[in-house]
Amino acid sequence: MLVLVTGGTGFVGAHTVAALVAAGHRVRVLARDPRRVAPALTPLSVPGDAVHVVDGDVVDETAVARAVRGVDALVHAASVYSFDSRSHEATRRTNARGTQVVLAAARRLGVGRSVHVSTFGALAPSPAGTVGPQSPPTTAGETYLASKAAAERVARGHQAHGDPVVIAYPPALLGPHDPKLGDQNARLRNVLRGLMPMWPTGGFPVGDVRDTAALLAELATAPAEDGGRHLGPGRYLSTRDYVRAVREATGRRLPTLFLPARAMLPFAYATDLVQRVWPWHIPAEYGACYVCATDARPQEAARSAGPAPRPIGETLVDTVRWLHRTGRLTAGQTGLAGAPVVPAAPAAGPVEAAAPPRREARS
Structure with missing residues (x-):
């Protein structure tokens, strides 16, 4: 299968590309900056010539159509994930609008299966204290969660229309090989640097990015399904x-x-x-x-x-x-000063010397 991954230079997206390539599928990546593709994928042992790269942003209808055309399935993992208030404008601009553009192109061009990567936080808070695939999107005023809830409504609208859209709800994700040091890995780093001596009570589900990537790859390449919704693998802590x-x-x-x-x-x-x-x-x-x-x-x-x-x-x-x-x-x-630390696996040569991902010409 040929699968498009948006957000392929991000944490979830890069690991999903690796899972798809390992399963023998062809992958296309929509990237705002193609120079970030090799640094994101090389540490995951994805060969440079294993993916095609299309230049463009998920809010650019022309670029999205160019990326979507001809694919069998897509994983929409692109979003701005940050609680940093300096990112609020980009979060509002990108998350819901990007989902509108990508899923509309998938419907128009007849993509057989689209996986929208939501988040458990798009469903919280819940009066029952628990969230599941049938929980309504949140009405939270917090910028990131509100933007993901808006994207969730877009995806559910496509499901209601009968489009083959599947929604996944990952937990908070940790794991190695994070191209941009996202929220959860940065928080773990801050804990170990002594920058978080105070924590709020409560909790949240936590999982491994490699498990979520395996689920997304499985959902994208499974037989067609309308309206499926899936909690990502993880545990509440x-x-x-x-x-x-x-x-x-x-x-x-x-x-x-x-x-x-x-x-x-x-x-x-x-x-x-x-x-x-x-x-x-x-x-x-x-x-x-x-x-x-x-x-x-x-x-x-x-x-x-x-x-x-x-x-x-x-x-x-x-x-x-x-x-x-x-x-x-x-x-x-x-805390592992006395334990052997395995050096990072070297790439097959420097990133600059690796075979560059093939880029598709603009139409």
């Missing part, structure tokens, strides 16, 4: 359990004070206002605190098919070692 798991994985003490999440929301909102003018990132983000305050738990009966989630300890160790190998943590910060 309270924030206390999360910090405890990090301590166990690293051997670090990590003294932490836990405060009521709802009591922390005004402080977190104030830091968001400061962050808009402060040049350095402030770890206390309103959106992250809001997620903990909603304390959404996946419905056990709605667990997705696909891979079983790997142990959180395995994910944390792999992620921490990758953060160390890439120079983002010192050996002392990892």
